[in-house]
Amino acid sequence: MDHPSDAQPADAPLDPGALALSALAWVLTDDDRAARLLALTGLTPDALRAGLGDTGVQAAVLEFLAGHEPDLVLAADALNVAPATLAAAADALARAAGTR
Structure with a gap:
């Protein structure tokens, strides 16, 4: 049985890395979108993995x-987050990676 203390509060910040992985799973559901991701990022399937x-x-x-x-x-709709949340996660990850 779930306990209220086990649940994450609705206003708790979402983990940017987890959002990115969920977004990647969404991207990969469409072959054309997945191919565009690889083409635009320069990543190979092996590098992505x-x-x-x-x-x-x-x-x-x-x-x-x-x-x-x-x-x-x-993607935001599919992941049940605001588009701005995905954009903010991108910014946070880029800062953490030192690319921003």
Whole structure:
């Protein structure tokens, strides 16, 4: 049985890395979108797989979405977050990776 103390508060900050991985899973559900991610980020499938835990790779995934508003809005809707939340996570990850 779940206890109220076990639940994350509704206003708790979301983990940027977890958001990036969820967003990547969403991107990969569409072959054309996945191919565009690889083309625009310069990542290879192997580099993407190897870099799943890397903040730079995670930032690249979210920056890819932030760079194309229709995908950003669709991804945010699918992940049940605001588009601004994904954009903020991209910024946080880029800062952590030292690319911003």
